[in-house]
Amino acid sequence: MKPLTDTTFIEAIEGATKPIVIKFEAKWCQPCKAMTPLLVDIEKQLGDRVDFYSANVEHCMLVAQRYKVNQIPALLAIDKGVVTAMRTGAASKAEILQWIKTALPAPEGP
Template sequence: MAKFTQLINKSDAPVLVDFYADWCQPCHALAPIIRDVSKEYGEKLKVVKVNIDKNQQAALKYQVRSIPTLILFHKGKLLWRAAGVQGKQQLMQVIDRHVQ
């Protein structure tokens, strides 16, 4: 948890956190979209996947009530969050507002 907190607080690039679970079918549908988005932005965006079954403390801290949940942070500040599968274009529009 400390490493995760440090990453979202200290990263120069915005950090997109994908809270997921292995048994979650919508999470599996979102995974290739997250991979594509990560490739598109390269070093301008950090993408972190958090398995809620293995990291319950992080899920509790950020009040993840349904999965998948995506949260965009920059220097520790929560910029955006959404639950459910997000389309690639929709996700990129949100990220574009926060990535230089």
Template sequence: MTLVTDVTDATFAEAVLQAEKPVIVDFWAEWCGPCRRLSPVLEQLAVEYADRVDVVKVNVDENREVAGRYRIISIPAVLVFAGGEVAATVRGAQPKPVLEREFARFLGAEE
């Protein structure tokens, strides 16, 4: 079972913009090798910080409206939304310590 859920153009507003806690959004595509390498790292974050953040994935090939709205031109791109706004961005397949450092204020981790 995974804690990372798929979000679509149709469900993005409810799942991300209206969420009560911060949401880590992974913009990815099936053909993207770095995206596949990043996926287990995001799964780990979803498990370890489940009480503080939600983690979702948006397939950019299938959900062009959301990808276009946030100007996703290279993937993987990981954005944190808080209060319906983009609050942090990390580009590329970064290792877990980098994501934890960049997203520390949302994860409740010490900076």
């Protein structure tokens, strides 16, 4: 997962050639830490079809405010600059994969 900041956010979204999943987190958040290895595995599985970013809410306050992220961990799916889905709270790998499948157009490919 690539780190995202308020400064790099617009460049990442505007330059995206694939759908995006952003994980909003904080260093002190235990559920956020627990989800990181799951998302790293999912990124390995879907990385050629979906870009994955992590956004520390303490360093991405403007982005978090823009998308009304008020609970972490939170996942945000964006396709062609448009938010297609958001979910909050911890989740299993299977739940995250199902959410991505529903949130983004054909992330699992042909």
